[in-house]
Amino acid sequence: MSNFKKIVPFIIPYKKYAYANIFFNVLYALFGTLSFVSLIPMMQVLFDQTKKNLIKPIYEGFINTGHFVEDTKLFFESTKLFFENYLSYYITNTTQTFGVGYTLSIMVVVIISVFLLKNLSDYLAMFFITFLRNGVLRDMRNAMYKKTINLPISFFSEKRKGDTISRISADVNEVQNSFLSILEIAVKEPLTIIFTIIAMLMISSKLTLFVFVFIPISGYVISLIGKQLKKKSTRAQNEQGIFLSTIEETLGGLKVVKGYNSENYFNKIFQESTERFFVLSNSIGNRQNLASPASEFMGIMVIAILLWYGGHMVLIEKTLNGASFIAYMGLAYNILTPAKAISKASYAIKRGNAAAERVLEILEQENTITSKIDAVEKSTFHSEIVLQNINFKYEEETVLKNFSLEVKKGQTVALVGQSGSGKSTIANLLTRFYDVNDGTITIDAVNIKDLNLQSLRGLMGLVTQDSILFNDTIKANISLGKLDATDDEIIEALKIANAYEFVQNLPLGIYTNIGDSGNKLSGGQKQRLSIARAVLKNPPIMILDEATSALDTESEKFVQVALENMMQNRTSIVIAHRLSTIQKADKIVVMQKGEIVEQGTHEELIALNGTYTKLVTMQSFE
Missing domain, CATH: 1.20.1560.10 (ABC transporter type 1, transmembrane domain)
Structure with a gap:
C-alpha cells in the first residue's frame, strides 16, 4: 500500500x-x-x-x-x-x-x-x-x-x-x-x-x-x-x-x-x-x-x-x-x-x-545536479573562466588532481594529452554534466553551481567526437539550440560550418530526413551538421571535444575550416587528439594523469622539448 x-x-x-x-x-x-x-x-x-x-x-x-x-x-x-x-x-x-x-x-x-x-x-x-x-x-x-x-x-x-x-x-x-x-x-x-x-x-x-x-x-x-x-x-x-x-x-x-x-x-x-x-x-x-x-x-x-x-x-x-x-x-x-x-x-x-x-x-531518484532555488541568471560572458584546485573522480578512479586553469574571454585554449589524461572530463565539468569533488569553477567570478543550469548551458556550445544527431530533418537537428530559427538563419549556419554545399544537393535540402543517428550521411557530413548546430546557437563559449578525431584526412580539412570559422571572436576550449588542429591556439595545456605538466603556445612548448614535443613527434611518425 x-x-x-x-x-x-x-x-x-x-x-x-x-x-x-x-x-x-x-x-x-x-x-x-x-x-x-x-x-x-x-x-x-x-x-x-x-x-x-x-x-x-x-x-x-x-x-x-x-x-x-x-x-x-x-x-x-x-x-x-x-x-x-x-x-x-x-x-x-x-x-x-x-x-x-x-x-x-x-x-x-x-x-x-x-x-x-x-x-x-x-x-x-x-x-x-x-x-x-x-x-x-x-x-x-x-x-x-x-x-x-x-x-x-x-x-x-x-x-x-x-x-x-x-x-x-x-x-x-x-x-x-x-x-x-x-x-x-x-x-x-x-x-x-x-x-x-x-x-x-x-x-x-x-x-x-x-x-x-x-x-x-x-x-x-x-x-x-x-x-x-x-x-x-x-x-x-x-x-x-x-x-x-x-x-x-x-x-x-x-x-x-x-x-x-x-x-x-x-x-x-x-x-x-x-x-x-x-x-x-x-x-x-x-x-x-x-x-x-x-x-x-x-x-x-x-x-x-x-x-x-x-x-x-x-x-x-x-x-x-x-x-x-x-x-x-x-x-x-x-x-x-x-x-x-x-x-x-x-x-x-x-x-x-x-x-x-x-x-x-x-x-524518486535524487538528482544531484540541479539549479539552486536562488540561482543566478546569466546570458552574457564578460571576462574569464577559472578552474581552481579541481579534484574529481569517477567512483573510485581519480581523474583530475589539483587542476587549475584560467581562460580569458576571446582566447582559444587547447587541452592535449594521452587518452585517460582527463581532457574530456574538463568539458563534462564545465557543462555540469558532472560536479567537481573539490575546488571551484567560476565564470566571471560566479561559481557555476550558483548559476541557473539552463543559463549556464545556454552560454556554451558543444561539439563532441561522436556526432549526435536524431532521426529527423536537418532543420530540426540544427535548430535544437534555437527552435524559432528561420530557414535563412539555418542556411547561414550551414555555410559557416562548411556544410551547405552538400545539404543543398540533398533531395529536400534542409527538410531532408537524415535517418537514425544521421546514418544517411558520412562522418564528416554529420560532424559539420553538429558544428552548424553550435553556430546557430551562437554561444559566447565553445567547447570542442575531439571534434575531428574520428574523421578521415579529407573530411578533417572541411571540418577544420568550419571550426576556424566558428571560433572567430569566440572563447573556445578545444580538447584535441590531432595536434595539427590546435597549433594556432592562444594557449596549449598539456595534461598527464589528471595534472598539467606544460602550458604555453605551440612555439613555446616545442622550444621546451618536453612532453608536448614527444606527442608531436609521435604523431608525425604516425
Whole structure:
C-alpha cells in the first residue's frame, strides 16, 4: 500500500472520474443484489406460494432496547417482515384486481429493469475508470521521461538503457493494468459481497452464519497460491529490461556485430534472456490462472454444503420456503464472481507492486545536479573562466588532481594529452554534466553551481567526437539550440560550418530526413551538421571535444575550416587528439594523469622539448 500511496498524486487530477466510478459501482452492487432478490416474488407467483394479505402493512421503525446486538437483530427482522408483508399485500391486491397474468407481467418488467440498471451501472463505472487509467498512464510516462532526461549523466553510466526503456513502457503499463485495479476492487467487488450478504441474512440468518464457517477456509487456500508472486514478477520485469537492453545495444552496434560475425553470440545472449523470461512468465501465469478455478471450486464446495443444509431447512424443518431458497442459492453464487475477481486482482496487485517499485526507483531518484532555488541568471560572458584546485573522480578512479586553469574571454585554449589524461572530463565539468569533488569553477567570478543550469548551458556550445544527431530533418537537428530559427538563419549556419554545399544537393535540402543517428550521411557530413548546430546557437563559449578525431584526412580539412570559422571572436576550449588542429591556439595545456605538466603556445612548448614535443613527434611518425 505504501507504493500505491506514492502513485496517488497521479490519480488526484482524475478524481472526478474516480468518484463517478465509485458512484456507479455502488449502484452496480445494489442492483446486482436486487436482481436476485427480485426473483423471489416472481417464483412465489409462479408456484402460487404467495401469502394472501389484504391489509397494507405499516413499518414500525427502529426499536432501541439499549443492546446493540439485540437491536440489530430486531431491525433486520422487522425490516424483512415489513417488505415481505408489503410484497404479499401488493401481489394479492394486484392479482385480485387485474389477474395473475398482469401480476406476472409486472414482475417480468421489474426484473428486466433491475438487470438493465445493473449492466448500465457496470458500463458507466468502466467508462469513467478508463479516463482515469489512461490519464495516469500518460502522466506517469511523461513524468518518467522528464525525470529520465533530467537525471545526471552519471546515473546512466551504471544503468542499461534498455532497462530504463522497459520501466517507461512495460512497467508503467503494468502499473496501469494491475496496480490501479485496487481502485476497482476496493469498491465494486466488496460492496457486491456486502449487499449480497445483507440480502442473504434477510432471507435466512441461520443459513448465512453456516456459510461463514467455510469462507475463511476457502480464503486461506486461495492465499497460498499467491505466495512469492511479487518476487517472481520483479525478476521477470528485470529480465525484460535485460533483453530490451540487448536489442538496443545490438541495433546501435550492428556494424560491429556483423563485422565480427558475432550474430550467433548475440543471438545466444538474447535467447538465454528470453528463455529465463519464458520460465518466469510461465510460473507467474500458471499461478494466476490457478486463482480463478481454485476460488470457483472452493465456492462450489460452499454451495454444495448450502444445498445440503438449505434443503434440510426447506424439506424437513420447513423453516424456509422454496422460492426464497432458490433466490438464496443465486445470491450465494453471486458472491463467487466478485470473490474470484478479488483473488485475481490480488495477484495482479502483487505484479503491479513489483512494477511500481521499479517505476518509483526512477521517479524518486535524487538528482544531484540541479539549479539552486536562488540561482543566478546569466546570458552574457564578460571576462574569464577559472578552474581552481579541481579534484574529481569517477567512483573510485581519480581523474583530475589539483587542476587549475584560467581562460580569458576571446582566447582559444587547447587541452592535449594521452587518452585517460582527463581532457574530456574538463568539458563534462564545465557543462555540469558532472560536479567537481573539490575546488571551484567560476565564470566571471560566479561559481557555476550558483548559476541557473539552463543559463549556464545556454552560454556554451558543444561539439563532441561522436556526432549526435536524431532521426529527423536537418532543420530540426540544427535548430535544437534555437527552435524559432528561420530557414535563412539555418542556411547561414550551414555555410559557416562548411556544410551547405552538400545539404543543398540533398533531395529536400534542409527538410531532408537524415535517418537514425544521421546514418544517411558520412562522418564528416554529420560532424559539420553538429558544428552548424553550435553556430546557430551562437554561444559566447565553445567547447570542442575531439571534434575531428574520428574523421578521415579529407573530411578533417572541411571540418577544420568550419571550426576556424566558428571560433572567430569566440572563447573556445578545444580538447584535441590531432595536434595539427590546435597549433594556432592562444594557449596549449598539456595534461598527464589528471595534472598539467606544460602550458604555453605551440612555439613555446616545442622550444621546451618536453612532453608536448614527444606527442608531436609521435604523431608525425604516425
